[in-house]
Amino acid sequence: MTDQSQQPAPDCPECGQTLTFIETVISSGAFRTQAENMPQIPIHYYDCDACGTCWKLGTRLLPDPVRQIARDSR
Numbered sequence: 001m002t003d004q005s006q007q008p009a010p011d012c013p014e015c016g017q018t019l020t021f022i023e024t025v026i027s028s029g030a031f032r033t034q035a036e037n038m039p040q041i042p043i044h045y046y047d048c049d050a051c052g053t054c055w056k057l058g059t060r061l062l063p064d065p066v067r068q069i070a071r072d073s074r
């Protein structure tokens with residue numbers, strides 16, 4: 001069995017550095033009215049310490065603009 005908290009960190013698509021794991025959130029990725037018909041997908045959040053980009057990994061590794069804005073405004 002794979003422990004969800006021990007996900008191997010992917011490499012940053014921007015700069016190639018290993019990303020830092022932040023947290024995992026279970027999400028259907030759908031609006032509430034559709035959620036019960038959707039599979040529940042764990043979304044893993046990562047930050048890149050090298051280039052400062054925030055990422056989220058669901059089915060694919062994608063930039064996370066919401067957390068990026070929060071991080072930039074700190």
Ligand SMILES: [Zn+2]
Pocket residue numbers: 012013014015016017048049050051052053
């Ligand atoms: Zn990076």
